[in-house]
Amino acid sequence: MKIKMQIAVIGNDSGCSAEMFSFSEDLGKALVDNGYVIVCGGLGGVMEAVCKGAHQSASYQFGCTIGILPGENADAANAYIDIVIPTGMGIARNALVVHSGDIIIAIGGGSGTLSELAMAWQMGKKIIAVNQFGGWAEKLAGSQPDKRRIDFIVGAETIDEIINLVKDVSP
Amino acid sequence: MKIKMQIAVIGNDSGCSAEMFSFSEDLGKALVDNGYVIVCGGLGGVMEAVCKGAHQSASYQFGCTIGILPGENADAANAYIDIVIPTGMGIARNALVVHSGDIIIAIGGGSGTLSELAMAWQMGKKIIAVNQFGGWAEKLAGSQPDKRRIDFIVGAETIDEIINLVKDVSP
Amino acid sequence: MKIKMQIAVIGNDSGCSAEMFSFSEDLGKALVDNGYVIVCGGLGGVMEAVCKGAHQSASYQFGCTIGILPGENADAANAYIDIVIPTGMGIARNALVVHSGDIIIAIGGGSGTLSELAMAWQMGKKIIAVNQFGGWAEKLAGSQPDKRRIDFIVGAETIDEIINLVKDVSP
């Protein structure tokens, strides 16, 4: 009984600035405050920040943070991952992060995040991209990666905007 | 902060007898009673039973049942899955079920379960096989699929035996 | 004894214009003329064109065209695929197309191609992007998707330029 929406948060591993980390932490807290579960790639930077924030929510309980790792070793997960899916699939695991999110939120992001944004678009997933902090999220906010869909990657600047957008598509 | 051990339970999807279903349900309840989280393939039969049992535990809380699906569609998960990982990878997802378990418990089982038992052995995972209900679990209980390891697939008949074996390898 | 370099060609499936198809066909012929083997996603558009061109080369022999399919069914391959790898992994197979190329050549391209470009960059693969026909190839030609590498996605306009670039990195 999947009773909570799963939100995939993608973004920088290395190259996560202090501002981006702090924003991601606030986002993680707000998502759990609102009853959502967070899926991510399980590593550092934005992934760690969003999970750290999740643990700060008054609504936090075990199971709110899920890390889908590229390697076989569960120990590679960041310190705030509750549930670990070690795939041993390398970067092909990026597809699984996206498959596992009902909605995708992107923050900053290098080429790994770009591959996830591209696959999320292919899969028809709703995508929210933070239009600050640079990276592929800001670059693609408000755009269509190709013409297969009539909607857009939705840009959002604040945590409130993101949460409202997430609520809009909740069942 | 992976604070709970993840136990992968594998076994029949179709061909799950009433006895096997009931046993699996009791196992799911006992695992959650003892503070473990259940990972499975997310579909029917043994997978459904063990998750249904998990929900009956007084210790049950959201996040105790994780389903790693072969398809892309989260709706294929059984009614007791809390967290869904739709992989879109077909039977290659069997590898992920095994990677995600700290310990593997097998009940009954046809060729799908057999592939998981074989991969669990390859990966060096501790395996407990129920030596009743037939299937590959009973067939391989007490055996070594090959000589790469010096230990054995451990046979167990009762829920208590299984829980004690799981506790033995807990950190 | 891997005696031939494998060149992964990525690009539009649907949305492949006549000009793009013709260019891709010429590229496929030129690659096989020069002793290379072609790896692709095995479907239509650019993938079909490059394999069709391969078959037109005087140097063509069986085994020059390899298709790594998203589905389980080998019959989904285009008519010019010699060797079929049906993965059953859905879009996660994009990672395998890129892993299988010693060099990546991109032509046009929607979000599927974009995910492959992004993963190729992550994996440190040499990437040649055709800077005509639009799509993500032209958009990213001459750029760095992120700062993890000091080189660039190399833009090329003609078949000759591409072949020379491929020869430059041959062992």
Next chain:
Amino acid sequence: MKIKMQIAVIGNDSGCSAEMFSFSEDLGKALVDNGYVIVCGGLGGVMEAVCKGAHQSASYQFGCTIGILPGENADAANAYIDIVIPTGMGIARNALVVHSGDIIIAIGGGSGTLSELAMAWQMGKKIIAVNQFGGWAEKLAGSQPDKRRIDFIVGAETIDEIINLVKDVSP
């Protein structure tokens, strides 16, 4: 235009005896003599032997041996692999070896081969198991891993028997 049948050969990597190696070599030669292409896991033991034999056939030409590797590095392929598919997926690549074979032939085999036999059965693939040299091939020859199919894993003792069985199912 998939003009040749792809035969997946699975079996021991380590633990391949001299007799098993020699038999696999003869099998590889016979398969290529008869116009088939060989797909395997690309590593040592039976996989290396069958590819080495392929190269000894008078009908050998480039493209007759395909290795689907667990790792990302093409250099891990044995010396007789013509076409390398480095998957970076670890043991989940076992599913791809089986998907890529029109028919599966098993020789000896530990738990890795067992996982492939089990998945081949699940996928409905025709399976020929050599009933000498021990291992899971001999153990499962003539059996049904489960009741989902009405046919059997066909046992065969000699190269001639195997080739005749392969011809029987050729289109």
